[in-house]
Each structure stands twice: as structure tokens, then as C-alpha cells.
Amino acid sequence: MFTTVHNIPTVRATLVLVLLATVLIFLWKTYCRFIQLGNRIPGIGVWNLTTGLLNQMPKNGPHVGLLGFLMNFVNGYHGAPCRIWVLSELCVILTKPKDIEVVLGNVKIFKKSDHYAMMKRLMGQGLFTADDFGVWRRHRKIITPTLHFNILKDFVPIFFKQATKLANKIKDKDQVNIFLAVGLCTLESICNTAMGINIFAQDSEDSAFLKDFYSVLKIWHTRMTSPWFMLDLLFNLSRLKSIHDKAAERMKCFTNEILQLKKEKIGANKSELAVNNEPRSTAFLDLMIKKGKEVMSDGELKDEIITLILAGQETTATVNSFALIMLAYHQNIQQKVQEELDSIFECRENECPTFEDLQKMNYLEMVIKETLRLYPALPLIGRTLDEDLEVNNIIIPAGSSVGIFLYGTHRDPDLYPSPNDFNPDNFLPERQSKRSNYSFVPFGAGIRNCIGQKYAMIQMKTILSTIVRRYRVSPGNGCPSLDNLQVMITSSLKPRHPINLSFTPRR
Numbered sequence: 001m002f003t004t005v006h007n008i009p010t011v012r013a014t015l016v017l018v019l020l021a022t023v024l025i026f027l028w029k030t031y032c033r034f035i036q037l038g039n040r041i042p043g044i045g046v047w048n049l050t051t052g053l054l055n056q057m058p059k060n061g062p063h064v065g066l067l068g069f070l071m072n073f074v075n076g077y078h079g080a081p082c083r084i085w086v087l088s089e090l091c092v093i094l095t096k097p098k099d100i101e102v103v104l105g106n107v108k109i110f111k112k113s114d115h116y117a118m119m120k121r122l123m124g125q126g127l128f129t130a131d132d133f134g135v136w137r138r139h140r141k142i143i144t145p146t147l148h149f150n151i152l153k154d155f156v157p158i159f160f161k162q163a164t165k166l167a168n169k170i171k172d173k174d175q176v177n178i179f180l181a182v183g184l185c186t187l188e189s190i191c192n193t194a195m196g197i198n199i200f201a202q203d204s205e206d207s208a209f210l211k212d213f214y215s216v217l218k219i220w221h222t223r224m225t226s227p228w229f230m231l232d233l234l235f236n237l238s239r240l241k242s243i244h245d246k247a248a249e250r251m252k253c254f255t256n257e258i259l260q261l262k263k264e265k266i267g268a269n270k271s272e273l274a275v276n277n278e279p280r281s282t283a284f285l286d287l288m289i290k291k292g293k294e295v296m297s298d299g300e301l302k303d304e305i306i307t308l309i310l311a312g313q314e315t316t317a318t319v320n321s322f323a324l325i326m327l328a329y330h331q332n333i334q335q336k337v338q339e340e341l342d343s344i345f346e347c348r349e350n351e352c353p354t355f356e357d358l359q360k361m362n363y364l365e366m367v368i369k370e371t372l373r374l375y376p377a378l379p380l381i382g383r384t385l386d387e388d389l390e391v392n393n394i395i396i397p398a399g400s401s402v403g404i405f406l407y408g409t410h411r412d413p414d415l416y417p418s419p420n421d422f423n424p425d426n427f428l429p430e431r432q433s434k435r436s437n438y439s440f441v442p443f444g445a446g447i448r449n450c451i452g453q454k455y456a457m458i459q460m461k462t463i464l465s466t467i468v469r470r471y472r473v474s475p476g477n478g479c480p481s482l483d484n485l486q487v488m489i490t491s492s493l494k495p496r497h498p499i500n501l502s503f504t505p506r507r
């Protein structure tokens, strides 16, 4: 009897030890399997994040930094799936349409990869970075109708007003830093349409929201171009973190103020929901408050508005700017765009396009698509796998990240002849129909595809047509030939150096 009582703690300790050993053996076996499967995929390992990665990032050539590294890397494997071990993390890069389809066409692959963590600090559970399927699905259901064609139609005069402001600013300048000028125009457009307010970004660069917005983007840029800051640990110890977090907090407070103002107006039963005397009863925020009263909390609404602003501003600024650069360097293509616009508008000089006018801009649409092919605003998208996945006879183990390098896909010579040349004819209907849907994925694909693609196309057509109707665009100083154009990944795709363009009035 005495012996048995005395032995109980020993038996318990033994059981705990056995359990612990079993768990450890299980984890070890899983990890060994993860490493074995990872090593079966052709590729490289990066064991030294600072100099190891930096040495492999090209400083010269058309694609620099991480973008250049990825281009060289996938070309080395002729587009077949290839892996990079970054310390103990496994990332498999895909570029071929049939491989991309396996990932983006699979509704179960929902989670974004870790490289979205930086954006998640600001966007939280907003659609772009959400990792909770239930929250994402509920929000997507509420937001999708707010981007319906009938609502987007009403945005054309807003885009036109901002494009005209941009066109007027250009008039007085000899050289225009195109990314800066277009970025302010798309920021104002998205604040107008998402929140129903003006931040006067194009009138004065003093707006607090504008400064915080650019401060956040600059820090994202620094993180994407400095491998040591990609590590959360080092970033969190740096001064940049507090600058980032303070700017992000102020942006959230600003959004919250707008939200509360609008809610008060709805509470007071005022039909006019505008702030800043801007009549915008169709802004996304208004629609989400009205529709999602029961289902979206204030925190969720804030995340979604910040998400729409960040996801909608940078991307459209990038594509509009690259499209103008391409037109400047391809005068024959610009001529064709101008002829198309002249035939649509005839003598309606400087009038706002109607929605029907936009539908007739077929050649401009091909120019935009070709720009999206060569310069996709988001060149790399990623997912985390919860389960093993077979791609092209290779097993990618659960726990890995999959990077879809769509910049590489869009420049694959098997899909596009002379892939680095700017040729809108690539999007003639007969050529397009011969390619897989997954050979052109600037807006992603599958359940997490871009919710703003129709918005983007309408906004880009309005802005570009407004500028090209008024001006002949040509290369500015400092970038005499396209051979000097170097692009890189920051938060989105950007030229390495500022690009200036000149604008000569047509009439």
C-alpha cells in the first residue's frame, strides 16, 4: 500500500515524459519530412540574410534588387517550380500558368504568406490581409456590391475632376515627375470614392493624412529593399518601427473620425452623408455603414477603408504612370490612342467621358493591359500552405510558402513572343483567346482575386484619356532611352529612379 501511493508521482512523471517524447518524435519526424520534401525541389538556400541575400540582388540591368534576383532565379530553372530556403522557411516560386492554376484555382488555399505581415500591421483583418476565413467571407459579401458597375459609373466624374486637376498642373511645368504627380491624383480619387472626402492632395502637400500615407509607404519601401529590415526582430528594434506605428495610428484615427461623422449623419437621418461639403452618397464607406450596420464593427470598417485606400492608390498610380511612360516612348502607339479618342469625343473637347465613351476605348484598354503585363503593380503574390500540395509532380509540404511570380509569367517567351517589348497587339482578342487565363494575372485569380479590378479599369481609362486628349506625351530629361529604365519591387513595382515626362498641349 505504502509503495503504491509513493509511486503515483513517479508514474505521472513517466507518463508526462513519454508523452513529451512522443510529441517531440512526432515534431522531429514532421520537420525531417518537411526538409526532405523541400530538398527534393530544385533550388537554393539562403543562410545569411544580410550579405547572403544582398550579394545575389542585381544592382544593374533592367530589374534590380529582389525583382532582379527572382528573374534570374526562375530563368535558371526555365520556369519550373523552384525553392528557396530562407533559414528554416521554405518558399517555392511558380511562374507557369498550369502551376499557378493549381494554387490560385484551389479554393482551400486561402492564407496569405508571411510577406504580407508588414501590410497587416496597418490593414489588419481588411480583405487584402485577412487570415480568418469567416471574417473575410462576410466582408467580401458586403463589399462586392459596393463595387458594382452601377456605383462605379457615378465615380467617372470624380476621376475626371482629379484627372483634369492633374492636367492643369502639368500645363505649367517643363518636366513632370510622373509617379509623384499621378500618385497624388490617384490618392485624391480613392479618398473621394472610398470615404467621400477631399484631402486636397493635389492642391497642397500639407495634408497630414497624405504625409502619414507616404511615410508608411516609404518605410515599406525601405523594408523591401533592405534585407535586415525584412526581419521583424531587427525592424522592431529600429527607429523606423515607431515612425511607422505612429503614422499608421494617425491614419486610423483620421479614418475613425470620418466614420463617426458619417454615422452621426446617418443617425440624424440625413440623406446627405458627405463630409467637407463633397456630395458623395455612394462612397464605399457610406454603403458599408448602411449595408453592414449589423455585421461590421467600427474596427472592421476602419480596416476595410484603410485597405481599399492602400490597395487602390499605389496600384493604379503605378499602372497609370507606366502607361504614360510607355506612350511617351512609343509615339506610334500614342498616335493610335489619340486617334481613337478623337473619334470617340469628336468636338466634345475637355468634356467628362460618359460610361459609354469608356466602353468604346478598346485600343486604350489594350494599352493598359499590355502595361499591366510588363509592369504588374504587384509582381509577386504569396500563399501559405496548410496541407501538402502537388504541383507539376512535386510535393510542396504543408507549412511552406508559395510565391506566384507573375512578373516572370508575363515575360515568359513561351507565352509572349518578344516578351520584353511593349506591344498592345498581344491583347487582340484572337491572340488572347489562344492563351491560358493564368498567363495574364495582374489582378490575381481565384477566390482572393482583386475586388477592385473594374474600379481600376474605369479609373485608369478616365485618367489616361483625359491626359492624352490634351497633351502629346514625350520622354523628359534623364531617361533618354527605355534601356535605362530599371524597375524594382518596393511595396509595389516602381522605377529605381524618378522618371520625368514632358507634356506638349495638342491644341
Ligand code: HEM
Binding pocket: 112, 127, 128, 129, 140, 307, 308, 311, 312, 313, 315, 316, 319, 376, 377, 378, 381, 382, 441, 442, 443, 444, 445, 447, 448, 449, 450, 451, 452, 453, 455, 456
Ligand atoms: C491596377 C490596379 C490594381 C492591381 C494591379 C491590383 C492587383 C491586385 C492583386 C494581384 C490582388 C491579389 C493579391 C493576392 O492574391 O495576394 C489584389 C487584391 C485586392 N485588391 Fe487589387 N489591384 C488593383 C486595384 C485595386 C483597387 C482600385 C482596389 C480597391 C478599390 C483594390 C482592392 C483590392 C483588395 C481589397 C484585394 C484583396 C481581395 C481579397 O483578398 O479578397 N485593388 N489586387
